[in-house]
Amino acid sequence: MTEEYQLDTILAHAGINSDEVTGALTAPLYFSTTYQHPEFGKSTGYDYTRTKNPTRATLEKTLAAIEKARFAIATSSGMSAIVLAMEYFPVGSKVVACRDLYGGSFRWFNDMEKQGRFSFTYHNTEDELLAAITQETDIVYLETPTNPLMVEFDIEKVAEKAHANGAKLVVDNTFYSPVYQTPIPLGADVVLHSATKYLSGHNDVLAGVVVTDDPDIHAQLLYDLNTTGPNLSPFDSYMLMRGLKTLKIRMEKSSENAKAVVAFLEASPAVKEVLYTGKGGMISFKVADEGRIPDILNRLRVFTFAESLGGVESLITYPTTQTHADIPAEVRASYGLTDDLLRLSIGIEDASDLIADLQNALEA
Numbered sequence: 001m002t003e004e005y006q007l008d009t010i011l012a013h014a015g016i017n018s019d020e021v022t023g024a025l026t027a028p029l030y031f032s033t034t035y036q037h038p039e040f041g042k043s044t045g046y047d048y049t050r051t052k053n054p055t056r057a058t059l060e061k062t063l064a065a066i067e068k069a070r071f072a073i074a075t076s077s078g079m080s081a082i083v084l085a086m087e088y089f090p091v092g093s094k095v096v097a098c099r100d101l102y103g104g105s106f107r108w109f110n111d112m113e114k115q116g117r118f119s120f121t122y123h124n125t126e127d128e129l130l131a132a133i134t135q136e137t138d139i140v141y142l143e144t145p146t147n148p149l150m151v152e153f154d155i156e157k158v159a160e161k162a163h164a165n166g167a168k169l170v171v172d173n174t175f176y177s178p179v180y181q182t183p184i185p186l187g188a189d190v191v192l193h194s195a196t197k198y199l200s201g202h203n204d205v206l207a208g209v210v211v212t213d214d215p216d217i218h219a220q221l222l223y224d225l226n227t228t229g230p231n232l233s234p235f236d237s238y239m240l241m242r243g244l245k246t247l248k249i250r251m252e253k254s255s256e257n258a259k260a261v262v263a264f265l266e267a268s269p270a271v272k273e274v275l276y277t278g279k280g281g282m283i284s285f286k287v288a289d290e291g292r293i294p295d296i297l298n299r300l301r302v303f304t305f306a307e308s309l310g311g312v313e314s315l316i317t318y319p320t321t322q323t324h325a326d327i328p329a330e331v332r333a334s335y336g337l338t339d340d341l342l343r344l345s346i347g348i349e350d351a352s353d354l355i356a357d358l359q360n361a362l363e364a
Helices: 009-013 052-065 078-086 104-113 124-132 155-164 216-228 236-242 247-265 290-299 329-334 353-364
Strands: 073-075 093-098 119-122 139-145 168-172 190-194 208-214 271-275 282-287 315-317 341-345
Touching: 009 052, 009 282, 052 073, 052 208, 052 236, 073 078, 073 216, 078 104, 078 168, 078 190, 078 208, 078 216, 093 124, 104 119, 119 124, 124 155, 124 216, 139 155, 155 168, 208 216, 247 271, 247 282, 282 290, 290 353
Parallel strands: 093 119, 093 139, 139 168, 168 190
Antiparallel strands: 073 208, 190 208, 271 282, 282 341, 315 341
16 A cells, blocks of 8 residues: 555555465564575565564555655654654754653653753744744754644744754654644654554554655664664554554544533633644643642543553543653743643543543532
């Protein structure tokens, strides 16, 4: 399957027709770590599974196609995808980034800055970020929408400014997935995913993805992947491929549910602000009484109080003590990530059950 087909078709056919030997409908799972050479000086194209694995290669072909790019690399986690992508850039690179970021990304960025690997400036709005891009900028780093304040950036506009100044644009596309956004055609040089989330969709795979349309970037990433080894295992590659098949219908159902939940939250006297972009399954909201948050979390029965997002089950997260705990409190507060904020990942349950569960917890 290639990008000439529509997204639904590419996803449904992930791995199909990949086994020419037997004609197996489902992509085979190759556990072997090493591969026999036909004879001295010849290779099947597979030598050692850290370098290349047939199951992972089949997955990567699908991942590239759905992001409308030529190359994709599957990694062992979302964070390993970020590290692999950023290692492409030389020591001392200057990074202009959105302020609202996943806490794990900030933690690694902060460590790299302390070590002198990169220097960062962070910006709250698109206008601020665009103004900060200069000839001194090497990398522009975006989450769009951001986690958890749901701030959107115009990828095409940011890419144009970045490229005019000789910088590369890196975009984390975890929240929207290719169902709602494909950053490569909009000008992004590198696209990242925590594939643990929507791409796999079942909270049973830890994985990451790095996508690019640039052959030079891809070649260096492959070299670094082979050198440092943050590869996705064959079994997890198989599981991620299986999850991809239902990505679009899962995203559409979670979006439908999210819109119903947002309507409830906006009318609830227990809620003072709702943050939602109008598509996707991610919602953040601020409660009127911050002191009730422990009770709210304990009362929920359909929502699960847990970290992560993007699965078929609805989750609720308290960023202050979970996903964003490593960001200093004063920094969080400075850009609006206050201690009254809860984040929802809306799943595919019946929307009426989700709303009743929230009503019971919020308005008790």
